[in-house]
Amino acid sequence: xxxxxxxxxxxxxxxxxxxxxxxxxxxxxxxxxxxxxxxxxxxxxxxxxxxxxxxxxxxxxxxxxxxxxxxxxxxxxxxxxxxxxxxxxxxxxxxxxxxxxxxxxxxxxxxxxxxxxxxxxxxxxxxxxxxxxxxxxxxxxxxxxxxxxxxxxxxxxxxxxxxxxxxxxxxxxxxxxxxxxxxxxxxxxxxxxxxxxxxxxxxxxxxxxxxxxxxxxxxxxxxxxxxxxxxxxxxxxxxxxxxxxxxxxxxxxxxxxxxxxxxxxxxxxxxxxxxxxxxxxxxxxxxxxxxxxxxxxxxxxxxxxxxxxxxxxxxxxxxxxxxxxxxxxxxxxxxxxxxxxxxxxx
Numbered sequence: 001x002x003x004x005x006x007x008x009x010x011x012x013x014x015x016x017x018x019x020x021x022x023x024x025x026x027x028x029x030x031x032x033x034x035x036x037x038x039x040x041x042x043x044x045x046x047x048x049x050x051x052x053x054x055x056x057x058x059x060x061x062x063x064x065x066x067x068x069x070x071x072x073x074x075x076x077x078x079x080x081x082x083x084x085x086x087x088x089x090x091x092x093x094x095x096x097x098x099x100x101x102x103x104x105x106x107x108x109x110x111x112x113x114x115x116x117x118x119x120x121x122x123x124x125x126x127x128x129x130x131x132x133x134x135x136x137x138x139x140x141x142x143x144x145x146x147x148x149x150x151x152x153x154x155x156x157x158x159x160x161x162x163x164x165x166x167x168x169x170x171x172x173x174x175x176x177x178x179x180x181x182x183x184x185x186x187x188x189x190x191x192x193x194x195x196x197x198x199x200x201x202x203x204x205x206x207x208x209x210x211x212x213x214x215x216x217x218x219x220x221x222x223x224x225x226x227x228x229x230x231x232x233x234x235x236x237x238x239x240x241x242x243x244x245x246x247x248x249x250x251x252x253x254x255x256x257x258x259x260x261x262x263x264x265x266x267x268x269x270x271x272x273x274x275x276x277x278x279x280x281x282x283x284x285x286x287x288x289x290x291x292x293x294x295x296x297x298x299x300x301x302x303x304x305x306x307x308x309x310x311x312x313x314x315x316x317x318x319x320x321x322x323x324x325x326x327x328x329x330x331x332x333x334x335x336x337x338x339x340x341x342x343x344x345x346x
Contacts (some may be wrong), residue, residue, distance in 0.1 A: 005032040007313060009060045010091075011081055011239060012072035013038035016095050019262040020124065021070050022047055022299055027269040030308040031068075057081050059090040068311065070122075071095060074166045075173035079104040082119065086111050091311060092119040096182035097331070098324050100173040107329040109321045118310060119318045121327070122303065125183040126190060128256035129276050130297035131238050136296060142284065150227040151187060152178045154234030156259055159209040162262030168211060175212030176230050177202055177331060184228040185330045186233045186323070188219060188249050192226060195219035199343040202333035206233050217334050220343070241282070252282030256298045274298030 010017045010027055025033040026048065034052060036044045037060050053241040054060050060069065061084055068158065069085045071078050071094045079099045086108070095117045098121040099105040114120040125131060133331050137143055159168060190194075197220035205214040213233065219226040231237075236255040258274055268274075274297035281292040306318035333344045 001041070006030060006052065006308065007065050008033045008068045008070065008072045009035040009037070009063070009066045010072055011037045011057050011060065013040050013044055014072065016122075017072035017261070017282060018043065018047065020122075020204050020300070021072060023262055023267050024304045025070075027267055028301070028308065030312065031304070035063065035066065037073075044105055050176070057084065061085050061090060067091060068093070075178055076100060076171060078173075079108065082108050083111065086115060086117055086119060089115065089117065091093070093122055093307065093339055094119065095122050096183075097178045099328060100178070102325070102328050102332055105107055105325055107206065109324065110240060113125070116151045118338050119328050120210050120229030120310075121182075121324045123182065123188060123257075123319050124300045124303055127299045128258075129274060129295040130252045130254070130256060131187050132281065132298065133282060133293060134243065134250065134252070136251055137284070137293070138243075138245075141247055142286070143243060143250060144191075145223065146243060146245045147224050148187065148227075148242075148244040149191075150229070151193040152183050152229045152237075152239050152241075153184055154229070154231045154237035154239075156235050156237060157206075157213075157232045159206040159213070159232075161208055168209075170210040174210075176232060177212050177215050177334060180230045181215065181217070181228075181331055181334070182327055184230065185217070185327050186319075187324060188226050188228060189326050189330070192219075192221060192224065194345050195197075195221055195226065195330075197343050198330055198333040198337055200337040202334060202338035207232070215334065219330070220341075231254065233320055248284060248286035250284050250293070252295075254280045258300055259297045273301075276291045 008031050025031045036051055036053050038044055038053055044051050044053045069092050069202045071081045078094050082094050136138050141300050159247045197213040199218040202212055202215045217228040243250045276295045281294045283290055284293045309315040310317050339342050
C-alpha cells in the first residue's frame with residue numbers, strides 16, 4: 001500500500017454506503033472514493049458526479065486500481081462478496097454483521113491473513129457520543145466497579161405488509177439480532193471483554209413480522225451482569241444506558257446525532273461535528289447527589305483515521321479479528337440459547 005491516496009470502491013449505495021461511508025471517505029484526505037456498485041446511478045451522481053457507477057461487484061473487484069472495498073449490501077451477501085474481494089487482492093471493510101456464521105467469519109479472517117490483506121468490521125457505534133461518555137466514566141472510575149450494565153437500542157417500526165425492504169423479508173441473517181445486535185454486543189465486549197455465559201430471548205413480536213424484531217441478551221461475568229435489549233415495537237425509545245457501579249450510577253437517553261446529521265446531507269467536516277445538545281446529557285448519581293454529564297462529541301471519523309493508519313502505517317486494526325469473532329459467537333449462542341431455553345457457556 002503506497003502512501004498516496006487509497007482508492008476505494010463501495011458495494012451498495014443504500015443507507016450504509018450513501019450516508020455512513022461515502023461522506024467520511026469524501027472528506028478524509030487519505031481516501032479517494034472512485035467506484036460504486038449500485039442500481040441507483042442517479043443518486044450516486046447526485047452525491048458526487050465524479051463517482052463511477054458499475055453494475056456488478058465483479059466489475060468493481062476486477063479493477064486493479066481499487067485497493068479497498070466496503071461491503072454495504074444485504075446481510076447474506078457479506079460473506080460471498082468479502083471472499084471474492086479478498087480473492088481479487090482487495091482490503092475489505094464489511095458492514096455489520098461481518099458474517100452470518102462463525103465458520104464464515106473464520107474463513108474470511110484466515111483468507112485475509114493468508115493473502116497479507118486487511119479485513120475488518122465496521123463498528124461505528126464505538127464512537128457514539130453516549131458510548132464514548134460511558135467509556136470515559138468507567139475508565140475514570142466515576143462509577144466504581146460496574147456491577148449492572150444495561151444498554152438498549154429501540155425503535156418503533158411496525159411491520160407493514162407493503163414494506164418490501166430486504167430487512168423485513170425472512171432470510172438468513174435477517175432481523176435486528178444481526179442488524180442492531182452487533183452494535184450493542186460490540187460495545188459491551190469492548191468495555192468488559194468476553195463473557196463467561198450467554199442467555200437470550202430472541203423473538204418476533206410485531207404483527208405481520210417475518211423477521212426477529214425483539215431480543216434480550218444477558219452476558220454473564222463473574223463480577224457483573226450485562227443486559228442488552230432491542231425492540232422494534234418501542235413507542236417510547238428514549239433510554240439507552242442504565243449503569244450501576246459500587247460508587248455511582250449513570251443513565252442516558254437519546255441517540256447520537258451523527259446519523260441524523262448525515263441523513264440531512266451534512267458532511268462530517270463541519271464545526272462542532274458530533275456534539276449533542278447539552279439537554280441530552282446523562283445523569284450521574286453518586287453519594288446521594290445527581291449531576292448532568294455533558295456527552296463527549298461523537299466521532300465516526302475515528303474509524304476511518306484508524307483504518308488509514310492500519311493500511312498505510314501497519315498500525316493494529318481498530319476492530320481486531322478476535323473481537324469480530326467474539327461478536328459472531330455471541331450472536332450464534334444467543335440464537336441457540338433462545339431455541340433451547342438454556343444459559344450457554346461462551
